[in-house]
Amino acid sequence: MSTLGSFIWSIADQLRGPYRPNQYGNVILPLTILRRLDCILEPDRETVRELARTFDNPNRLKIEVKKATGRPFYNTSNYGFSNLLADADGLADNLADYLDRFSADVDVFEYFDFKKEILALEKAGLLREIITSFKAIDLHPKVVSNADMGDAFEYIIRKFNEAANETSGDHYTPRDAIRLLVDLLFAEKEADLSEAGIVRTLYDPTAGTGGMLALAEEHLLAQNPDANLSLYGQEYNPQSYAICKSDLLAKGHDATNIAFGNTLTDDAFKGRKFDFCMSNPPYGVDWKQYAKKVTEERDEAGPYGRFAPGLPATSDGQMLFLLHLAHKMRAPKDGGGRVGIIMNGSPLFNGAAGSGPSEIRRWLLENDLVEAIVALPTNMFFNTGIATYIWILDNTKHPDARGLVQIIDGTSFWTKMRKNLGSKGREISDTDREKVVSLYVDFLDADPDYSKVLSNDEFGYWTITVERPLLGEDGKPVVDRKGQRKPDPKKRDTENVPFTYGGSTAGRAGKLDVINAYFDAEVKPHVPDAWIDWAKVKTGYEIPFTRHFYRYVPPRPLAEIDADLDKQIAKILDLLREVEGDR
Structure with missing residues (x-):
């Protein structure tokens, strides 16, 4: 549980009355982002203002700011949290001015319609109180790490959604599940990733608040501080997009690599391929409203389009994301690509022969793209206790793995949490994760009780x-x-x-x-x-x-069952005698 998230959530209590719980996020989330960026900007604020007076052209100004501060974004306003409260009567106007003077790549506040909230807060007499509370929090990365900031965002999103009786599944993939996915995704390429000065790309078409991208970068840089990992993502939820983009801005990444929109109907990175792709798409989400556009794209693109192999039922679109990611892998001649995706059980078996799902599996297996599938423990996610699986795809498999698929039963590798968080009562500890990764790395030599290596034909x-x-x-x-x-x-x-x-x-x-x-x-x-x-x-x-992985468990001996029945019958008779005796 995020301590920072809890504190920020407590600030939301100040909104009680004029705001309903399901509206808190419209205020708290953008202000958390704004305060984070404000803390980053503060040390160089005067330098940027001086540069803004010298260079009128925004493109030239961005270049000069980058040279002077090392940051790809800036703000030229005369206001910040350090002096916003000095002008009590002009607070709303000055705060709006502050928002307007960010560089063009900081468009995140538009997705909250935050200027409207500023006026609503002022009308309710809450603006000064809320700004005062946020001014007291130091959110500079040297004080609050990127990982802690990500935890805080995801904590408060989950709390807001719970208060509104909504699901958080579209926003939040547990960190322990992401870490296992990241370890498996990078495991096959560990030697290559340790080379000095390597440049790699990572893409998430369902980026959410950016948790997967952040942990993947953290993993790679921990192994190789000289590595350069360019992060790309697309997200259709406005709030999640804004948080994801602001997180990457704070880390110095190119914010234009994070796109807003529906990946299934509008691929923001059309034609681009990636070294690594990862995703936790929504499960069981109806895509009927997009069916016409998706079908038209499949028909127009022909045999090389991303949806060419087949279409799943319109009641569940997760296999569309599976196809999309397979399409996004870098070509083998350019070094190849790998995919890690978390899905529920239905893509393993739904659909009869000749159906869309079966044809998708056929295309993946006949092209030898499926490297491994790992079953995760149940009760791992915050809004569902269903069984989930990690699929690993690779279009440049190791020679020993060609024509083969490794399936790993990781359902028993979990640790009970001290306190349930929604449906999540289990977590994959570091030790649990190491056991699963070891099974994957051992491949043909792995414990057969937990790992099987089968040919595609099976x-x-x-x-x-x-x-x-x-x-x-x-x-x-x-x-x-x-x-x-x-x-x-x-x-x-x-x-x-x-x-x-x-x-x-x-x-x-x-x-x-x-x-x-x-x-x-x-x-x-x-x-x-x-x-x-x-x-x-x-x-x-x-x-x-x-x-x-079926394990036959022989039935108990009849004599043992009869003995247990006799004991239960005796207890019942004793209870009946007590009842009769009380009359």
């Missing part, structure tokens, strides 16, 4: 349609004009035939032989008059994760 199957003849009143098969038996729709059945049936290692190429072998052994002995409609054969892929 996830493929054919769905065959088995027909039986339609019989006439005379009991004989009805035939068409060509003398072919007509099928009876009521007796029609389907069977799923694994690529690996009978020990086949031929994969897709073994289609004819494997299906015939299956039919002869599993179907014909039971229904001799049946046949396969080859025109209806469909190829499907699913990842039956839990089946591979």
Whole structure:
């Protein structure tokens, strides 16, 4: 729990009355951002004002400010938290002036419509009180680290959403889950990432408040302080976008790398590829309202478009983000790319052969892009206790991993939290994380109770349609004009035939032989008059994760069960006797 976040939340209590709890964020979040930027600007404020008097051109001024302060943003106002309160009558106007005089890349306050809130606070007689409270907090990065600042933002967002009885799932991925994702994402490239002066790019299409980007940068710089990691992201929630962008501004990153908008309908980085991509997209979110635009893009882009492999049901768009990220990986000839994405269980198996989800899995597996899938513990997230999984994609797999997928059961590697936070009662401790990463690194040598390495073909199957003849009143098969038996729709059945049936290692190429072998052994002995409609054969892929880690637990001996029943019956009889005795 964030101590700073708790303190900021306490400031929100001053709004009680004129503001409802679900409106607190409209004031507290932008003021927290403003105070953070104000603390960063304060030491060089006079230098920037002098430069502003010398250079009228904004582009030239930005260059000169960067030379003088090392920062990519600036503010030329004569006001700041240090002197805003000096002019009591002009506080609202002076604060608005302060907002107006940020450099153009600081557009974050527009997404809160904050000038409207300034007038509302002044009308309610709260503006001076709130500014006084924020002036008392020192949010300079030397006092409040970027990690602590991120924790504070996410804490107060979650508190505001809880107060408004809303979900925080779109905003907040637990830090322990992100750290595991980051470790897995970078693990395969650790040696390369230690090189002096390396330059890499990292992209999150569902950036939220920037937690994933921040922890990924923290991880890389801890290993290699000389590394240069350029961060890119896109976010469709206005408040989250503003927080994410201001966080990157505070760290000195190029703020134009953070875009506002819906990634599925408007890819802000179209044509750009990245070394690393990561995301925790919303689960089970309906995308019907975007379906027309997404479908049009797929049809217009052709076989090389990001949604070409298939479209999931409009009731759940997380696989669209999976395709988007696969499309964003840097090409193998340019060094390749890796993806880490957290999703729930449905992308593993939803959809029958030939459906959109199955076709997406087919494309990923047949192109050998899936490197590993890790099952996380349940009760890991703040707004849901469902099972979740980390998928790792790589288009330049290590030679030993080509054609293979590692699945890791990490569901037992968790530590109970002292206090639940919403639905989150478990966390992945440093020790838990190390165990999971070790399983991933050990690969073929990992403990088979928790790790399996399977060929891509082990996830493929054919769905065959088995027909039986339609019989006439005379009991004989009805035939068409060509003398072919007509099928009876009521007796029609389907069977799923694994690529690996009978020990086949031929994969897709073994289609004819494997299906015939299956039919002869599993179907014909039971229904001799049946046949396969080859025109209806469909190829499907699913990842039956839990089946591979199923552990048979033998039933208790009957004598033991009977003994327990006898004990319970005896207790019940004793209680009945007590009741009878009281009468």
